[in-house]
Every structure is written in structure tokens, then in C-alpha cells.
């Protein structure tokens with residue numbers, strides 16, 4: 020007796036494989052599944068192949084409907100897993116107990132979103148569609164040095180074009196009083212202090228660990244509350260004081276040790292003018308908003324965000340707020356594409372680019388302007404590439420192939436033209452009608468026929484010409500000087 024797997028095991032893999040591929044299993048794929056399951060069989064793979072071929076042939080003769088029926092009866096778990104994957108391509112969100120509240124927070128440092136941003140927007144949108152709930156667009160504009168004023172209008176426009184349905188828009192600089200209130204509360208709870216050692220000195224001390232700012236860290240809550248008010252009132256100038264969240268001075272990651280939550284920026288804010296001079300850092304305003312907006316799930320890309328999450332959790336713990344479920348995924352590198360806001364700004368300023376919609380850029384505006392790209396392609400690409408923890412590379416080839424798939428049925432086939440045609444007279448030919456090719460041969464008749472735009476040809480009727488056969492268009496003949504209109 021040799022150690023071949025039982026026929027039933029092979030049959031199950033054949034059924035599953037056939038189910039995934041429209042009723043036709045591929046023997047090689049089935050064999051590799053069997054070998055993956057029982058690696059011991061690798062040395063007898065040669066003996067195995069005829070058996071696999073036989074089973075696959077049996078299964079393939081059943082037809083898709085019957086295969087599905089057999090799986091439903093015998094292995095329903097296989098069916099559910101496959102169906103889910105086919106429908107969504109995205110993993111389930113962990114910890115969903117009802118409706119979800121999610122957010123996307125593109126930076127307002129440049130006005131339009133780019134192809135990379137579309138991922139975050141579409142993934143959030145997909146999950147909210149799947150589970151029901153709210154999707155909040157949050158404009159994180161608490162750094163007045165890094166805001167492009169047109170972002171407030173352009174970001175929602177780009178998202179609308181992508182078909183992302185956000186339920187509300189929250190602008191952080193409209194919520195400054197909330198951040199100040201939460202800062203005072205944190206100070207009273209002993210979770211924050213105002214350091215006036217100077218930012219540079221503060222950072223150096225923190226880096227060494229354990230000696231961060233002894234004079235200010237140990238001040239009473241009341242004193243720190245007064246010092247925070249002094250920051251707000253202008254008692255300190257830019258760079259002279261920061262409000263700092265107390266964490267763990269021995270934290271293995273230096274950036275998580277006592278981190279800066281507020282700083283002074285004496286600059287006009289594009290939306291708020293000179294109303295404020297103390298602005299929260301991203302990690303503070305994000306934690307406060309995620310709580311106050313009732314976020315249930317936060318999906319974020321990149322390892323940087325793991326550190327940020329670590330920092331933000333301190334705010335939740337000090338306040339005893341329930342944490343949202345954080346879901347981290349890897350970054351996507353988008354090759355051969357100009358995406359960087361600072362590069363684009365510089366290029367526009369020096370005239371290398373015509374604007375944010377310059378067709379050489381990777382902004383949504385530019386891709387729209389190039390024409391042909393449709394929102395469905397963006398959605399399909401990001402759903403199919405899924406949500407993995409490892410970093411990955413974006414493929415323009417796959418993206419373009421998907422786009423072709425999206426627009427193919429509705430796209431007229433290319434027109435052509437003859438520059439400087441040569442007029443020749445052909446004697447003795449019978450009069451005939453020109454056969455005008457359809458715009459979309461052969462499937463989409465609704466797109467009609469090509470039009471002949473030549474002022475010398477009336478109504479597409481030529482006289483004294485031959486009817487061109489398939490593949491030999493009259494335009495070709497004309498171009499070669501073989502044909503003439505009269």
C-alpha cells in the first residue's frame with residue numbers, strides 16, 4: 020500500500036478549484052493544493068498526477084451548477100469562504116457589534132488627493148457600506164504652516180468623484196475650544212504639563228530618557244493649568260513653551276516618551292485667521308476627535324502609525340475612554356508617479372507643471388483630466404489588492420488593465436484621419452455606397468457608426484469607387500491615392 024491520499028481529498032480540492040473557475044478545475048492547481056496539504060507526497064507526485072487528472076476530468080464533467088450543489092451539501096464551509104472572498108476581497112473588520120463609525124483624514128497640505136489617498140478613502144467607504152454606519156471626512160488643519168486653502172473645497176470634490184459617500188465633514192480648526200478643554204482636563208488629571216525649557220532642549224532630554232524636564236514635569240496641576248493659559252494668552256512666544264503629555268520616560272521608543280501635544284504657532288491660519296496661536300499636534304487632536312466623534316474602527320497604513328497609535332492610547336487611558344479598534348495595514352509604493360505635494364508645488368511655481376491637474380502627475384485631478392480613467396477602476400483595484408499588513412507595490416499595468424475592462428464596452432474604437440490626402444481619379448468604376456464601420460464592432464451597436472468628416476464627401480457617398488472589403492478601408496485606399504471623390 021503506498022501513501023497516496025484518498026480520492027476524496029483530491030476530489031474536494033478539484034471541486035473547490037472548479038467552483039472558483041467557472042466549473043473547470045485545473046489539474047496542476049489541484050495537485051499543488053494536495054501537495055501543500057501533504058508535503059510527504061512530493062516524492063510520489065509523478066504517481067499522483069494520473070489520479071488527479073482522472074478526478075479532475077470527472078469533476079469538470081459535472082458542470083458549474085452541480086459542483087456548487089455538491090459543495091453546498093458536502094462542504095458548505097468551502098462555499099462560504101470562497102463566496103466572501105469573491106464578493107469583497109477585504110477581510111472582515113474585527114470587533115464589529117453593530118453599525119461602524121469610521122473616518123478618513125487626508126492632509127490639507129495640497130489641494131487635490133492623489134491615487135494613494137484614494138486607497139484609504141475607498142477602503143473606509145467599502146467597510147461603511149458593508150456594515151452600515153457613518154463615514155466622517157476630517158480635515159486635519161491644525162498646522163497653519165502647512166495648509167493649502169483650496170483643499171477645503173477640492174478634497175470633498177475629489178472624494179465625490181471617486182464615489183466615496185461621506186456622511187459629514189469635520190474641520191479640526193473649527194474645534195479648537197474642544198482641544199483646549201480636553202487639554203485642561205488632562206492637566207487636572209496629571210497627564211499633561213507645560214514645558215518652557217525650549218523645544219530643542221526638551222527633545223534632547225527626552226531622547227536620553229529619564230531626565231525629561233524635571234523642573235516642569237513635577238509642577239502641580241494648578242500651576243500647569245495657569246501656564247497653559249499663559250500659552251493661550253501670549254505669555255510665551257513661539258518656541259518658548261510646549262504642552263507635553265506625560266507618558267513613560269523609560270519607554271523603549273524615544274518618540275513615545277513624553278510627547279508634545281500643543282505648540283505655539285504665530286501665523287495666520289487660512290481659515291481661522293489670527294484667532295488662535297496655540298495649536299494641537301496631530302496625535303492629540305486625533306485622539307480627542309476619535310473619541311468625541313464616536314469612532315468604532317480606525318484603519319491606517321504604515322508603520323509610522325503604529326507609533327502614533329501608541330501615543331494616542333495615552334489620551335484614551337488618562338480619560339478612561341473606550342479605544343476604537345485599530346487596524347493597521349502596509350503601505351503601498353506607487354512607482355513612477357509624481358505624488359509629493361512639495362515637489363508638485365515647486366514644479367508649478369517654476370513652470371515645470373501646468374497645475375495640479377498636469378497630466379504627468381498622479382493627482383486625481385490629473386488622472387481625470389487624462390480622460391478614460393473611471394472611479395470604478397479605483398474601487399476595484401483597492402478592493403482586489405486587499406488589506407495586508409506587509410508593504411506592497413502599486414501596479415499601473417494592472418490598474419490600466421482593470422480600467423480597460425471598465426470602459427471597454429462603452430468606448431468607441433479609435434477614429435483615424437488622413438492628412439493631406441491625394442486626389443486621384445479612377446476611371447470606369449461603378450457607383451457604390453461606402454461601407455461605414457461601426458464604432459464598436461461587434462458588440463455595442465448603441466454606439467452607432469463612425470462618421471466621415473470630409474467636406475468633399477457628401478453624405479458618405481462616393482461615386483465611381485469600389486466597395487472596400489473588410490480590413491481594406493476606403494480611407495486606406497484614399498491615402499494611397501487609389502481613390503477619389505468626385
Ligand SMILES: [Zn+2]
Nearest residue numbers: 214216232235
Ligand atoms: Zn521643561
